[in-house]
Amino acid sequence: MKFSSSFGALSASALLLATSVNAAIELDINDRESIKKAAAIAAAGMRKWYTGDRPGDVPGNLPDPYYWWECGAMFNAFVDYWYYTGDDQYNAITMQALQHQIGDYNAFMPQNQSKTLGNDDQAFWGMAAMSAAENKMEDLPTDQGPSWLALAQATFNTQAPRWNTENCGGGLKWQIFSFNNGFNYRNTISNGCFFNLASRLYKYTGNQTYADWAVKAWNWERAIGLMSEDFHFFDGTDDRQNCSSLNRIQWSYNAGVHMAGAAAMWNATQSEEWKTKLTGIIKGTDVFFKDNVMFEVACEQKGTCNVDQRSFKAYLSRWMGYSMLVAPWTRDLLLTRMQTSAQAAAKQCNAGDNGTTCGLRWTNNGVNDGSFGVGEQMAALEVMQNLLLDEVPGPVTEQAGGISKSDPSAGSEAQSEPVEFDTITTGDKAGAGFLTTVVLIMILAGAWWMVS
Numbered sequence: 001m002k003f004s005s006s007f008g009a010l011s012a013s014a015l016l017l018a019t020s021v022n023a024a025i026e027l028d029i030n031d032r033e034s035i036k037k038a039a040a041i042a043a044a045g046m047r048k049w050y051t052g053d054r055p056g057d058v059p060g061n062l063p064d065p066y067y068w069w070e071c072g073a074m075f076n077a078f079v080d081y082w083y084y085t086g087d088d089q090y091n092a093i094t095m096q097a098l099q100h101q102i103g104d105y106n107a108f109m110p111q112n113q114s115k116t117l118g119n120d121d122q123a124f125w126g127m128a129a130m131s132a133a134e135n136k137m138e139d140l141p142t143d144q145g146p147s148w149l150a151l152a153q154a155t156f157n158t159q160a161p162r163w164n165t166e167n168c169g170g171g172l173k174w175q176i177f178s179f180n181n182g183f184n185y186r187n188t189i190s191n192g193c194f195f196n197l198a199s200r201l202y203k204y205t206g207n208q209t210y211a212d213w214a215v216k217a218w219n220w221e222r223a224i225g226l227m228s229e230d231f232h233f234f235d236g237t238d239d240r241q242n243c244s245s246l247n248r249i250q251w252s253y254n255a256g257v258h259m260a261g262a263a264a265m266w267n268a269t270q271s272e273e274w275k276t277k278l279t280g281i282i283k284g285t286d287v288f289f290k291d292n293v294m295f296e297v298a299c300e301q302k303g304t305c306n307v308d309q310r311s312f313k314a315y316l317s318r319w320m321g322y323s324m325l326v327a328p329w330t331r332d333l334l335l336t337r338m339q340t341s342a343q344a345a346a347k348q349c350n351a352g353d354n355g356t357t358c359g360l361r362w363t364n365n366g367v368n369d370g371s372f373g374v375g376e377q378m379a380a381l382e383v384m385q386n387l388l389l390d391e392v393p394g395p396v397t398e399q400a401g402g403i404s405k406s407d408p409s410a411g412s413e414a415q416s417e418p419v420e421f422d423t424i425t426t427g428d429k430a431g432a433g434f435l436t437t438v439v440l441i442m443i444l445a446g447a448w449w450m451v452s
């Protein structure tokens with residue numbers, strides 16, 4: 001994942017113009033067939049961006065400008081699409097992609113992605129595998145790869161030993177490899193993904209070790225201030241300054257990733273403590289809604305969301321849906337927002353040849369803003385398909401319905417092996433130096449984006 005930046009915000013796709021105006025995706029939020037139809041159209045629109053299954057292309061990769069992590073995030077959307085709608089037409093490309101990107105330690109660490117492989121990037125693939133296990137997607141045949149659950153466990157088992165107490169009293173660094181730009185950054189999404197995965201593994205397996213790590217990650221984020229007392233989540237902090245100052249920009253996916261983790265913790269413990277925390281996180285997401293319609297507050301209105309950021313609403317939607325499934329009392333707080341946002345999203349999915357292509361902005365009463373891509377399409381899909389929550393029983397556990405095979409020690413061999421990847425060229429180093437400067441400037445300028 002790349003550092004939050006307003007540079008490069010205008011991609012080629014943003015320059016395309018919305019052609020058709022009168023069509024849109026029709027959506028009746030009270031009719032499940034209508035929701036399924038709408039989701040199917042949005043899913044087809046997302047699928048069109050994927051080329052990895054073509055001969056000569058690589059399964060699990062999206063073409064430029066998309067980074068590797070977003071492809072994992074996209075396949076998580078397809079896993080959930082199948083779960084919510086029963087439409088399995090994308091399952092084959094989903095399994096093919098997940099299998100192809102397993103990489104080292106059976107933990108979603110393909111060597112040729114090492115330059116873009118941060119803890120968050122890895123975790124988005126790990127969370128896709130976790131969703132496959134929770135949704136009872138058939139495991140890969142045993143001679144073709146580990147189970148979905150084992151892949152999620154391996155992701156967790158490779159990340160837990162990276163917990164870094166050299167500075168800041170703990171936490172995960174953003175990057176795994178020191179040659180990558182951003183190695184000194186401790187970002188909220190990396191720690192949030194780890195919290196999310198640990199919480200869901202705890203709910204799924206009941207293994208206390210995962211719960212202990214979830215609590216540890218939560219407490220650390222709170223202590224450093226990545227999470228504020230009133231449950232706002234800031235982007236990250238620099239460990240060369242012992243995490244003493246914060247980049248306070250707020251992204252919807254940071255709130256979402258913690259929301260789902262807290263919901264899983266509540267489900268597994270049913271404690272007042274997690275209920276209070278989950279309620280607080282939900283309240284904190286007020287900042288991402290305008291008249292109950294979701295928007296990416298830090299960049300959307302200014303038109304500066306980069307390619308990564310244009311997908312973030314997909315994850316807040318996904319994790320709101322997950323929260324309502326595992327902590328049903330949150331429906332009172334979340335459902336109206338999901339419905340209103342879905343309606344608004346569908347209304348502006350009116351561009352392109354078929355008049356069903358979605359833009360980024362849902363808040364402009366059906367006017368498509370002409371920003372097209374995987375992220376825009378995925379966000380619209382997620383906010384619609386999560387309305388189908390009454391159609392599904394919710395994530396299974398090992399004791400209640402689970403079929404994915406557990407392997408608690410998956411990925412643990414990573415601890416004893418030094419990492420050796422392709423050597424960096426001078427060009428890469430120069431690039432990294434430049435980017436480090438950019439990162440620093442942006443941390444200093446952090447207050448400029450501050451959202452409270």
Ligand SMILES: *[C@@H]1O[C@H](CO)[C@@H](O)[C@H](O)[C@H]1NC(C)=O
Nearest residue numbers: 058061100101103110111112
């Ligand atoms: C990268 O590595 C994977 C295996 O981990 C391989 O399947 C793929 O073809 C390689 N190449 C690219 C460009 O991803």
Ligand SMILES: *[C@@H]1O[C@H](CO)[C@@H](O)[C@H](O)[C@H]1NC(C)=O
Nearest residue numbers: 167168169170223224242243
């Ligand atoms: C660095 O931060 C940690 C966590 O806040 C704190 O416990 C530690 O004392 C700090 N170290 C220094 C040298 O300031």
Ligand SMILES: *[C@@H]1O[C@H](CO)[C@@H](O)[C@H](O)[C@H]1NC(C)=O
Nearest residue numbers: 267325326328393394395396
């Ligand atoms: C916990 O989550 C499951 C779905 O994963 C759901 O069926 C169950 O009702 C939830 N438990 C409580 C107490 O709400």
Ligand SMILES: *[C@@H]1O[C@H](CO)[C@@H](O)[C@H](O)[C@H]1NC(C)=O
Nearest residue numbers: 045048352353354355356357
């Ligand atoms: C338009 O819809 C048709 C039929 O559903 C489909 O085959 C085609 O790919 C779509 N084209 C675009 C540009 O959406």
Ligand SMILES: *[C@@H]1O[C@H](CO)[C@@H](O)[C@H](O)[C@H]1NC(C)=O
Nearest residue numbers: 153157207208209210408409
């Ligand atoms: C619980 O999870 C930890 C961490 O992955 C693992 O080392 C341990 O063996 C697991 N315990 C059981 C009983 O599965």
